[in-house]
Amino acid sequence: MGHKHNDLDPIIECGIQSTPIDPIKCRQSLPALSDAGGYVCFEGLVRNINHGKSVVRLDYEVYEALALKEMYRIAHQAVSECHLRCVRCWHRSGSLGIGDTAIIIQVLARHRAEAFRGCRLVIDSIKTRVPIWKKEYYDDGTVSWSQCHEHGSEPAL
Amino acid sequence: MQSTITVRYFAILRDFSGKNDETVRIETGTNAGEIYLRLAKAYGFPLALTDVRVAVNDEFTSASHPLQDDDILVFIPPVAGG
Numbered sequence A: 001m002g003h004k005h006n007d008l009d010p011i012i013e014c015g016i017q018s019t020p021i022d023p024i025k026c027r028q029s030l031p032a033l034s035d036a037g038g039y040v041c042f043e044g045l046v047r048n049i050n051h052g053k054s055v056v057r058l059d060y061e062v063y064e065a066l067a068l069k070e071m072y073r074i075a076h077q078a079v080s081e082c083h084l085r086c087v088r089c090w091h092r093s094g095s096l097g098i099g100d101t102a103i104i105i106q107v108l109a110r111h112r113a114e115a116f117r118g119c120r121l122v123i124d125s126i127k128t129r130v131p132i133w134k135k136e137y138y139d140d141g142t143v144s145w146s147q148c149h150e151h152g153s154e155p156a157l
Numbered sequence B: 001m002q003s004t005i006t007v008r009y010f011a012i013l014r015d016f017s018g019k020n021d022e023t024v025r026i027e028t029g030t031n032a033g034e035i036y037l038r039l040a041k042a043y044g045f046p047l048a049l050t051d052v053r054v055a056v057n058d059e060f061t062s063a064s065h066p067l068q069d070d071d072i073l074v075f076i077p078p079v080a081g082g
Helices: A023-028 A066-081 A113-127 B010-017 B032-043
Strands: A011-017 A038-045 A051-061 A084-092 A093-095 A103-107 A132-137 A143-145 B002-008 B021-027 B052-054 B071-078
Touching: A023 A038, A038 A113, A038 B010, A051 A084, A051 B010, A066 A084, A066 A113, A066 B021, A084 A113, A103 A113, A103 A143, A132 B021, A143 B010, B002 B032, B021 B032, B032 B071
Parallel strands: A011 A084, B002 B071
Antiparallel strands: A038 A103, A051 A093, A051 A132, A084 A103, A132 A143, B002 B021, B052 B071
């Protein structure tokens, strides 16, 4: 269960993990902040189609030392720009199947507008800035490094 | 004067070089971009220098970064996390 934080300092926690992300456990360990009225959680899942090709599984490769630094920089930036109380983010490495959680981002803020905006900022920044690569395996036996991130192809809020 | 640096490869650049890392002898002060062009020619990298980002000693920098002995150099192809 989450524990009580009375500190006004924001809580920031980021990680790369090679084991499955368990969203229920992430929710259970969310810090209890009595002044946070908005909680937004984003999970990115492995989709079965990318650029019109049928994906059967993928591998995430991570330049871990720099990826972690950049994730923390993004989290600090979101905290400061969106007045967040907490940002937690974990990204997978290794082999994933369709439907697996590739990333989870949890954001707490005093109000929902800040929480939505902060969560969006974190995921959009991670997609363009963090050194993580995706090797996709297709149902026709071919394999390729996904070359284009999705920044710009997602509709704006 | 000569220096020895380590180049680490990730993703598509690892596939093309066929290795995780290697040590490279350089003239001290050679910039990262020059090293990329040399390696791209040797391994046939499918990306231009302008398509990759540069990191030295686990921090982002520019292609004009002059390299010193024991530096760890990484070229970062377009990312696809999230």
